[in-house]
Amino acid sequence: MAVRHVPLDGQEPPPVPAPVPTPGTLMVDTARKNCVGEFRGVAGPYWALRPVSGGQEWEAEPQHVRLADDIERLHAQNAQNARCNARSRGEVL
Template sequence: MSAQIVPPDGQEPALVPDPGTLMVDIGRGNQVGEFRGLAGPYWSLRPVCGGQEWEAEPEHVRLADPIERLRAQNARCNARSRGEVL
């Protein structure tokens, strides 16, 4: 389930995805990452195959569609088979 955060300035509440949800950051060229949590006003995302987390503005992030999720999961499996991801 997604949590609901009520901003202090009275704007519409933003739905925050569950950790591990695959998201697409359109502000970074449609890079797919796992939602890791909140970092102030930003969302923290982590590359699917490992690497350094980055922060994205929530308005530039959307849920990954089924084909994007499949590609990301396949990339993770391939990286694991090469020993790049534990």
């Protein structure tokens, strides 16, 4: 027998929580100008993301986060490669 949610008094059903991605998955935070970050974990009701090229983690609301598409992943990897190259030249610590 299938179970159905029947809204009471015209109320909308509660939102279904997004599945938690695996750590390391590249995600886009649409609330932060489409910043691309690596999923690090769950921090209370928020998801922790970290810039691919390094930097400080930030917390994002899961409803504002989506998987990065191919172009966004490529741009993020290029930024990471540029940082590694600059570090190898001694330009970045």
